[in-house]
Amino acid sequence: MATVNGYQGNTPVATSTGTKQPAPTAKTVDSQSVLKRLQSELMALMMSGDSGISAFPEEDNIFCWKGTITGSKDTVFEGTEYRLSLAFPNDYPFKPPKVKFETGCFHPNVDVYGNICLDILQDKWSSAYDVRTILLSIQSLLGEPNISSPLNTQAAQLWSNQEEYRKMVEKLYKAPNA
């Protein structure tokens, strides 16, 4: 998570990745509202019953979630399941969570460390997104990569050959531990 330096006022400033501490209290909008928001998201996600995506906070820290997405039908990722981590900053939802693949994913917009290049997680982020729409966006990114700005050039080059690509996905895929 990038630091937002130089802002005045009593807004908490996120300083590093995987922030564990809740924000110090601000006057009107404080860490309570982030907490409340994340709890609402969790509820909504559990009620929504979307197939192919899920997410849940880690044991005792609602600022760190684990999520899963499955590869959509009729894509080269069909039948695969990927685990992701989501780390929410103190100023969420003003700033996006840091989302990474924990399961290796051979994809043009995912690097070997699981970092994802997706505009809504960077400069096109807005508070209108939530965990559910993030996961759905990543799920659709799997089948519709952005080939023009790849993080994994090898995957980008192979994409045009879907048959070979599927073989590569199968070869490299390691199912996440339950």
Added chain:
Amino acid sequence: MQNREGVVADGEKESAVSIPVSEFDDWAKFADDDIMQQQSAFHAEEAKKVPFVGDKEPLTMLAAEYESGSPILLEKIKLLGQQYAAIRRTRGDGNCFFRSFMFSYLEYVLESQDHAEVDRIKGNVEECRKTLQSLGYADFTFEDFFALFLEQLDSVLQGNEDSISQDELIIRSRDQSISDYVVMFFRFVTSGEIRKRSEFFEPFILGLTNATVEQFCKSSVEPMGEESDHVHITALSDALGVPIRVVYLDRSSCDNGGVSVNHHDFVPTSGGHSNATSGSTEPVSPFITLLYRPGHYDILYPK
């Protein structure tokens, strides 16, 4: 660009070129974080120059800015001086239109104590809430922003326990945790209005970008820092039912060489109509006046 917070421990950038399995656990974060740090550094620079909402300055300060500049602009500023007394600058962080609108509107209510206007806009805000719900937005994504705006609205009305002074309004408008929430509220409202009336807005949006209405809202309305255009102003004015005057300070001049200052009034007509059906002959006097210079909005104060 210096790395801060130890984002990249080693700085082995060249390893990013191939696709190695390397021990540099964090290199790929480098690109994005670097860009974002650059952006935040830029915003920090901006912050030093101008607060979110500045102090009220006499219009002569504007003239001083262009002292050795274009004679057309100086002439126009002179003309502006006949009608306007002061300017209040806002930070050029891409949110200046919404931030100017926020302050200008709340300041108007604070000064006028116009209870009828507050009741009226609350009705519109409720409509906006329904619009977002019907468009499929989850309540929790926007409700905090709505609540915070309504809270500001109540607090500028005097006589309540939570009433605030003009000074406090300025302090709040400079406090990121409040100011940005209200800006985001306006972004939600604007986006909802555009999507609700996508047929009306579509041709204007096509004139600006190649995007669909929804893509436009997702990439140019909802994210913080995205600049506002006529489309945004029209939509916000319609959604909240608040007329807005925009005065243009640019280098254009009339064919005959004469200089005049143009303005455009964004006027939502009552009764569920909107800027869409302009041509109304009734004179309106917008109580929000913004000064537009290419790429930026500030607040203007009439004499």
